Amino acid sequence: MLLPFFEWCEATWLGQYVRDSLWLFPVIEAVHLLGFCLLGGALLIVDLRLLGFGLRNQSIAEIASGADRWLVRGVLLTMATGILLFLSEAVKCYYNSSFWVMITTLPFALLFTFGVRRRVVMRDGLVTSWGSRLLATVSLALWFTVAAAGRWIGFSS
Amino acid sequence: MLIPSALDWLARTPWSIALHESQYMWPLTESAHVLTLGLFVGSTAMLDLRLLGVAFTGVPVSELTSRLLPWTRAGFTIMVTTGLLLFYATPVTYYQSLFFRIKVVLLLAAGINVLVFHARTHRTVSAWGGDDRPPSAARVAAIISLTAWTGVVVAGRLIAYNWFSCDIQPQSAFVNWVSGCGAGTP
Numbered sequence: 001m002l003l004p005f006f007e008w009c010e011a012t013w014l015g016q017y018v019r020d021s022l023w024l025f026p027v028i029e030a031v032h033l034l035g036f037c038l039l040g041g042a043l044l045i046v047d048l049r050l051l052g053f054g055l056r057n058q059s060i061a062e063i064a065s066g067a068d069r070w071l072v073r074g075v076l077l078t079m080a081t082g083i084l085l086f087l088s089e090a091v092k093c094y095y096n097s098s099f100w101v102m103i104t105t106l107p108f109a110l111l112f113t114f115g116v117r118r119r120v121v122m123r124d125g126l127v128t129s130w131g132s133r134l135l136a137t138v139s140l141a142l143w144f145t146v147a148a149a150g151r152w153i154g155f156s157s
Numbered sequence: 158m159l160i161p162s163a164l165d166w167l168a169r170t171p172w173s174i175a176l177h178e179s180q181y182m183w184p185l186t187e188s189a190h191v192l193t194l195g196l197f198v199g200s201t202a203m204l205d206l207r208l209l210g211v212a213f214t215g216v217p218v219s220e221l222t223s224r225l226l227p228w229t230r231a232g233f234t235i236m237v238t239t240g241l242l243l244f245y246a247t248p249v250t251y252y253q254s255l256f257f258r259i260k261v262v263l264l265l266a267a268g269i270n271v272l273v274f275h276a277r278t279h280r281t282v283s284a285w286g287g288d289d290r291p292p293s294a295a296r297v298a299a300i301i302s303l304t305a306w307t308g309v310v311v312a313g314r315l316i317a318y319n320w321f322s323c324d325i326q327p328q329s330a331f332v333n334w335v336s337g338c339g340a341g342t343p
Contacts, residue, residue: 043199057220
């Protein structure tokens with residue numbers, strides 16, 4: 001049912017442009033990784049704090065508000081480059097089970113991070129507790145799944 | 158030609174062949190290597206952004222170097238372990254890879270920068286660690302760090318592409334020279 005949409009994606013001008021270039025796909029992949037690094041750093045510095053590790057002498061709200069803009073930038077960079085990579089080989093992705101794991105977990109990761117986690121961690125007075133640990137664990141599990149499945153697209157079929 | 162023949166021997170060891178040919182161990186090692194970037198380069202970037210004065214300005218630099226750096230070191234240990242395993246799986250291929258050689262040079266540059274920062278600039282962190290905008294030596298170290306690690310990630314990713322492989326000739330004399338083609342393949 002979705003296959004025509006994936007075929008349309010692959011036929012877009014942008015998809016063809018990336019696919020026809022020898023070096024564009026690898027370079028976009030590299031930038032995709034750099035975005036992931038930024039996302040990972042900005043995510044972990046807060047999740048570690050929520051778990052009671054790392055920058056424990058600062059409040060959760062202070063670390064979270066400092067990391068937020070870099071988290072957004074990391075997510076935007078990773079998603080923008082991810083869309084380009086997808087367009088260039090959409091039909092291959094359609095038949096790739098890891099792609100489906102990644103793309104179905106991603107909305108949950110985004111919703112949780114910017115709908116739930118952001119609201120809770122920005123609140124003043126939040127301290128390390130079972131609630132904060134649960135928040136960090138869910139956050140780490142969701143993004144780990146997205147990243148691991150994303151990497152595995154290249155290994156699976 | 159001591160290094161090429163040693164690597165050639167390494168490539169023939171049973172565990173190297175097993176890792177190289179394994180269906181899951183190689184991809185799992187490679188995935189661990191890539192995913193740990195989020196911890197290692199990610200936390201390094203957070204410190205660098207603080208040193209540049211564009212993130213966490215309310216947090217003293219010494220807090221980051223004392224409380225976040227252990228996590229960076231843990232990430233680095235995983236990166237090196239998995240990286241060595243990947244090298245061990247196909248040592249000759251990596252040794253003769255142009256991008257691998259670029260990556261090694263950038264790793265050395267990043268390493269020297271870390272040593273210089275901690276041996277000199279960071280020694281006086283109690284005097285400037287609370288500044289929103291740390292002194293120029295710290296900011297320069299941050300820019301070198303971000304540039305070098307960006308280069309390491311990009312070169313590392315490009316190792317997978319064999320555009321300049323010794324096995325694919327003709328290559329320019331310069332590429333053959335930089336990649337050390339012609340050595341180590343009996």
